[in-house]
Amino acid sequence: MKTRNVRLGTGETPGAIRVTRRDFLRIGGTGLAGAALLGTAGCGVFEQGGGGEGGGNSIAVNLADNVRDLDSTTTTDSASTAILDNVMAGLYRLDRDDRPVPEQAERVDVSDDGLTYTFTLRDGIKWSNGDPVTSHDFKYAWLRALDPDTAGQYSYIITTFVEGASEFNSGDGSADDVAIETPDDKTLKVTLVSPSPFWLGLSGFFTYYPQNQKFVEQQGEKYAQGADALIYNGPYTLTAFEATQGATLVKNEDYWDAGNVEIPKVEYQIVKEIDTAVNLYESGDLDETEIDSEYVDEYKGKPDFYSTTFFVTWYLVPQLKMPIFQNENVLKAFQMGFNGQALADKILNNGSTAASGLVPEGMAGPGNQTFREAQGPVMPEYDAGQAKELFQKGVEEVGENPSIELLVYDDSTSRDIATFLQSEFKKMGANVSVNSQPFDRALDLQSSGNFQLALEGWIADYNDPMTFLDLFEPGGSFNTSNYNSERFGQLISGAREETDLARRMDMLMEAERILVEEDAGTAPVYFEGEAHLVKPSLKGYYDHKYGATWSLKDWKLEG
Numbered sequence: 001m002k003t004r005n006v007r008l009g010t011g012e013t014p015g016a017i018r019v020t021r022r023d024f025l026r027i028g029g030t031g032l033a034g035a036a037l038l039g040t041a042g043c044g045v046f047e048q049g050g051g052g053e054g055g056g057n058s059i060a061v062n063l064a065d066n067v068r069d070l071d072s073t074t075t076t077d078s079a080s081t082a083i084l085d086n087v088m089a090g091l092y093r094l095d096r097d098d099r100p101v102p103e104q105a106e107r108v109d110v111s112d113d114g115l116t117y118t119f120t121l122r123d124g125i126k127w128s129n130g131d132p133v134t135s136h137d138f139k140y141a142w143l144r145a146l147d148p149d150t151a152g153q154y155s156y157i158i159t160t161f162v163e164g165a166s167e168f169n170s171g172d173g174s175a176d177d178v179a180i181e182t183p184d185d186k187t188l189k190v191t192l193v194s195p196s197p198f199w200l201g202l203s204g205f206f207t208y209y210p211q212n213q214k215f216v217e218q219q220g221e222k223y224a225q226g227a228d229a230l231i232y233n234g235p236y237t238l239t240a241f242e243a244t245q246g247a248t249l250v251k252n253e254d255y256w257d258a259g260n261v262e263i264p265k266v267e268y269q270i271v272k273e274i275d276t277a278v279n280l281y282e283s284g285d286l287d288e289t290e291i292d293s294e295y296v297d298e299y300k301g302k303p304d305f306y307s308t309t310f311f312v313t314w315y316l317v318p319q320l321k322m323p324i325f326q327n328e329n330v331l332k333a334f335q336m337g338f339n340g341q342a343l344a345d346k347i348l349n350n351g352s353t354a355a356s357g358l359v360p361e362g363m364a365g366p367g368n369q370t371f372r373e374a375q376g377p378v379m380p381e382y383d384a385g386q387a388k389e390l391f392q393k394g395v396e397e398v399g400e401n402p403s404i405e406l407l408v409y410d411d412s413t414s415r416d417i418a419t420f421l422q423s424e425f426k427k428m429g430a431n432v433s434v435n436s437q438p439f440d441r442a443l444d445l446q447s448s449g450n451f452q453l454a455l456e457g458w459i460a461d462y463n464d465p466m467t468f469l470d471l472f473e474p475g476g477s478f479n480t481s482n483y484n485s486e487r488f489g490q491l492i493s494g495a496r497e498e499t500d501l502a503r504r505m506d507m508l509m510e511a512e513r514i515l516v517e518e519d520a521g522t523a524p525v526y527f528e529g530e531a532h533l534v535k536p537s538l539k540g541y542y543d544h545k546y547g548a549t550w551s552l553k554d555w556k557l558e559g
Contacts, residue, residue: 058265059538059557061550062277062289066270067243071224072209073145074152081206082549083247083268089234089255090204091119091138091188096542096554098463100201104133104210104233104256105188114195114499115163119188119203125256127212128232135188137210139180143168144216145207146178154207157461160496161199163191194497198364198464205461205547235261235553246270249552261553274412278533287535292413293349296531303536307351311360311460311546312528313468316421317481319452320521324402329394331520334453336380337387338424344526347416351529355379358516359465360527362545366505371465375509378517379524388428395429403431407445407454410436417455417525446480454480457528460546465508466495467546472515472522483521488514 063082069075072084091105102108105119125133142158144150146169159166162180167173179191192199202208215223215231222229227238227247235257236249247268251261269286271277277289291299299305316334318325325331340354353361356377365371395401406421408414418434425432432453437445445451460467471478474489491511498504515521534541539556543549 057263057557058267059263059287059535059555060267060269060285062280062286063246063268063270064272064277064290067241067247069224070230070238070241071152072206072211073141073150074154075206076153078549079270083238083241083249084206084209085234085549086236086249086266086552087230087232087234087238087252088206088209090206090208090210091121092200093204093551094201094544094548096540096551098201098545098547100204103204105203108200110200114197115192117190117192117200117203119190121186121188122256123186125233126254127215128237128252128254129212129215130254131212131214131231132185133210133233134185135182136185137212138188138208139182140213140216141209141211142180142207143175143178144211147175152207157202157205157207161192161196161202163193195499195501196464197501198462201547202462236266244270257553262556263552266552281533281535287538288532288541290530290532291350292531293347295533296349299531299533304533306532306534306541307529308543309351309353309362309527309529309545310543311363311463311467312457313355313358313360314417314455314457314525314528315355315358316523316525317446317451317454317456318522319449319454320482320484321449322402322452323398324394324400324404325453327394327398328520329390329397331523332380333387333391333394333428334425334430335516335520335523336383337391337428337430338421338523338525339382339384340379340526341382343417343420344529347420348413348526348529350531352526353529355524355526357512358522358524359468359512360460363460363465364463365465366502371505371509374505375512378513384424384427391428391430401429401431403433405433405435405452407435407437407442407451409442409455410438414455421455421525449480449482451480455525459528462547465505465512466492469508469511469515481521483515483519485514485519485521488519 063079065079067079067083068077069080070084072088075081089103091103092100093103095101104121104125106122107120109118121135127133145152145155145158146165148169148171151169155169159169162178164173164177164179168175168178181189210233212231219229224230227241230238232252235252235255237252238247239250240248249266251264252258255261271280274292277286278291278295280286281289318331320326344352344354356379357372357375359371361372363371365374406418408418415436418436422432422434446454446456458468458471470476470492472483473479473492474484488511491507495504495507498507516524537558539558540554
């Protein structure tokens with residue numbers, strides 16, 4: 001889910017979160033107008049400032065975008081999940097090394113065939129209203145996320161893996177067909193469609209969070225519309241919330257592991273302009289905020305500077321219905337016609353690197369190798385001369401050289417990237433104009449296929465190449481470019497059912513080669529990095545590479 005303005009497709013096809021710069025699961029949109037400054041805008045609900053260097057018992061961090069939906073069944077954006085990930089808790093959660101560890105479950109037993117997971121819940125876990133958290137709460141929430149009448153865009157994160165879930169979600173089956181059993185209040189038994197070793201990490205994904213049926217039904221349409229319209233089973237409770245202003249989180253003393261939650265209060269502020277956020281950070285009113293390339297050189301090497309990379313790829317998507325993009329030479333020209341490393345180093349300057357394929361570096365691959373180590377690069381090397389030759393040849397074959405509109409998000413970093421790409425493509429003779437749109441509008445244009453060339457970004461929902469590759473599955477709801485390769489589709493559908501893990505990984509590697517190397521169906525641009533300012537007194541700060549946002553319970557405050 002990352003840059004962090006995340007939103008998915010329709011939920012029919014498994015994949016990852018769509019992001020806009022900082023969104024990755026936290027929601028972004030750096031540089032968007034209309035920042036709401038907490039403590040300076042007279043909101044009155046939130047307290048200004050944090051623990052930071054000035055001591056105290058609270059911290060203030062920058063959420064960077066509006067909160068859209070706090071219902072774990074229907075939410076898709078990372079600002080919302082940054083709240084939910086800390087006031088709710090799943091069966092397992094990701095630790096600081098992105099490994100699944102027990103949360104509401106104390107253990108899990110996995111069958112020899114890798115299909116059946118039997119979770120045993122902890123003793124004494126409860127909701128913030130005093131009700132016990134039971135296995136039925138998990139089953140209720142999962143079925144609610146699948147029910148055609150209540151399902152959200154993230155239903156695919158369950159339908160892809162749980163036996164019978166897809167049939168129920170599509171209306172071809174019933175809830176009774178879904179392989180989720182609750183033999184007693186403390187036991188939850190789940191059967192998967194095929195062995196998926198990474199699925200345990202998904203059991204902590206927000207769509208898998210439990211919900212209290214009685215409370216949800218009492219709230220009705222008001223459910224999740226405010227702090228009082230939710231109950232909580234995570235490390236924190238939500239005591240104040242305003243979608244455009246921020247949120248206040250307070251330590252949940254009834255949380256099973258409350259003794260290891262050290263920061264008693266966290267203020268989520270929404271500051272969209274990076275310049276403003278840096279000023280608030282310097283004045284002590286923020287303890288954490290993301291920064292862009294303008295500030296990296298200034299802070300790099302200082303104790304405040306923090307950078308990391310994610311399982312995130314930004315890539316160009318051509319609208320393949322256009323005659324110009326039905327030409328192989330033109331598609332390959334757009335792949336090799338820009339200097340990805342120059343973009344990463346000079347424009348982004350935040351730890352990002354040029355993309356060598358669609359699947360990012362570090363993602364799991366065969367055996368002890370990462371996917372990229374085993375696969376190697378599938379993107380052609382930058383070659384301006386060769387790109388110009390291919391483009392001119394393609395134009396002659398097509399019989400026209402139309403103006404091509406590049407759709408990007410309306411934030412400062414996206415606009416900078418677009419300007420860079422526009423200049424690069426001009427060298428090969430392509431006339432590219434830029435259409436920058438607000439995040440929601442850009443998503444609408446992408447999902448409807450109403451674009452010519454688009455810059456899109458995705459963060460992994462789980463640690464497996466499928467979360468990227470199935471975005472281009474023919475007929476899938478994420479395949480907005482109309483990419484259509486019969487062999488690619490066979491490999492993706494086959495990999496979902498393949499029980500031999502080595503063979504499955506071979507299928508996914510072949511699929512990436514077909515998509516990027518052979519068909520030039522997309523042009524991966526860069527693998528995402530991020531730079532942040534973090535007060536030195538805030539210890540243990542880290543960011544998940546995929547599938548979750550911050551884990552506040554692991555942060556410590558000194559001074």
